[in-house]
Amino acid sequence: MNMTYDDYREMADYVLQRLPGIPETGLILGSALGPFAGRIEDPVVIDYRDIPHFLVSTAPGHAGKLIYGTVEGKHVLCMSGRFHTYEGYDYEQLVLPVRLFKLVGVKQLILTNAAGAVNTDYHPGDIMIMKDHIKLNGDSPLRGRNIEEFGHRFFDTGRMYTPELRELALQCAEGTPLRVHEGVYMFFTGPQFETPAEIRAARILGADAVGMSTVTEALTAAHCGLPVLALSVMTNMAAGILDQPLTTEEVNEVGRVIADDFSAYMRRIIKAL
Ligand code: HPA
Numbered sequence: 518m519n520m521t522y523d524d525y526r527e528m529a530d531y532v533l534q535r536l537p538g539i540p541e542t543g544l545i546l547g548s549a550l551g552p553f554a555g556r557i558e559d560p561v562v563i564d565y566r567d568i569p570h571f572l573v574s575t576a577p578g579h580a581g582k583l584i585y586g587t588v589e590g591k592h593v594l595c596m597s598g599r600f601h602t603y604e605g606y607d608y609e610q611l612v613l614p615v616r617l618f619k620l621v622g623v624k625q626l627i628l629t630n631a632a633g634a635v636n637t638d639y640h641p642g643d644i645m646i647m648k649d650h651i652k653l654n655g656d657s658p659l660r661g662r663n664i665e666e667f668g669h670r671f672f673d674t675g676r677m678y679t680p681e682l683r684e685l686a687l688q689c690a691e692g693t694p695l696r697v698h699e700g701v702y703m704f705f706t707g708p709q710f711e712t713p714a715e716i717r718a719a720r721i722l723g724a725d726a727v728g729m730s731t732v733t734e735a736l737t738a739a740h741c742g743l744p745v746l747a748l749s750v751m752t753n754m755a756a757g758i759l760d761q762p763l764t765t766e767e768v769n770e771v772g773r774v775i776a777d778d779f780s781a782y783m784r785r786i787i788k789a790l
Contacts, residue, residue, distance in 0.1 A: 518609045520570060522666045528570045528613070529620030535563055536585050536621070540594035542790060543618035543743075547599065547630035547730060550750065550772060553780045554597035557586035565598065572600050572613055589788035594623060601730055603708035608656040608733065615737035616667060625682065625790065626738050627783070628747040631768055632728035633710070633755035635720050636700060641754065641771045643696040644779070646686050647678050647747035650732050651724055652704040658733040659740050668740040677739040682746035689785040695778055700725030702749055704732040713757020727755050746786070750775055 546553055563583040565571050573581060581598040596614055600606050618626055632645065639645065663670040683699060690697035703724035705711050711719070711727055719727055726749050738745045752771040756763055 518607060522664050524570050525616050525620060528568055529617055531569050532563060532583065532617065533621055536561060538592050539622045540585060540592045541624050542591060542593045542787060543623040543626045544593055544595040545599050545614060545628045545734060546595065546597060550629050550779065552776050553783055554584050554595050556780065557584050557588055557593065557595060560584050560586040572606065572610060589784050591787050591790065593787065594618065594621060599730060602655055602706055603729055608658045609661050611658045611733040612737040615734050615743065616741065619741045619743050625744040625746065628731045628734055628745060630728050630731045630749050631752040631772055632702060632726040632749040633753050634726055634751040635716055635755045636725040637758060639698060639725065639751050641751055642775050643698060643751045645698045645700045645726050645749040645751065646683050647702045647749060648683060648699045649678060650702045650704060650735065651722055652732050655706045658737050668742060672740050674739050677735050677745060678747055679744040682744055685789055686746055686786055689782065689789055693782050695782055702731065703727045705729055710763045711756045716755040716757050726751060750779060
């Protein structure tokens with residue numbers, strides 16, 4: 518991929534011309550958490566395939582639409598359908614969604630994902646506010662020619678999961694029926710679920726949850742100075758913890774059961790921003 522800054526501008530201008538206002542918050546919703554997008558009020562929907570230079574989503578359960586509208590009176594721009602490296606995209610391509618958000622002017626980004634619980638004190642249905650991540654495999658999305666307009670070649674990641682947003686998310690959890698933790702997410706490329714030995718290694722390294730998304734987006738946001746709140750839904754205990762195979766059905770089922778409570782939690786957070 519060899520996009521110039523002007524190409525990114527063209528992508529963002531196409532979207533801006535179709536929006537009735539500037540969104541305050543960008544949302545990228547993970548697998549099984551898509552229904553939230555359907556509840557955005559006064560929606561303006563843009564198909565990914567109509568946006569110049571943008572990618573097309575291939576993952577099942579990911580709609581491939583950009584939805585502008587209001588949630589609790591706040592203007593949001595939501596990506597229903599995200600891009601994963603396991604679909605075959607180059608890591609460099611995975612910067613596109615976040616750079617689009619940056620150029621349309623959002624103030625912060627909320628990323629959600631489904632994840633496997635590595636921490637044995639967690640349970641399916643629990644939420645983890647990501648406080649940090651471990652990514653030891655796969656390339657960086659910021660690999661390749663640096664576009665200085667977005668950020669410097671070398672950049673800090675110490676506040677990538679913005680402490681103020683994490684604090685706000687913790688406060689918003691009070692009084693909800695959800696069990697909300699703060700923890701470390703470890704990235705695996707997928708599409709296979711991890712092996713039991715990989716999960717034991719992840720735990721030794723300090724991971725509380727594992728998943729195949731979010732990290733490339735958070736890194737892109739850190740590069741261009743966009744604050745991030747990332748929320749993981751524990752859809753299953755990670756490989757080898759329980760004596761049963763992991764299935765997509767299990768992941769989707771827990772996502773479905775938690776959807777209403779999780780949506781209510783998201784609404785509280787968006788209202789409080
Ligand atoms: N591993 C990786 N990604 C996931 C998992 C898992 O156990 N559950 C949901 N997404």
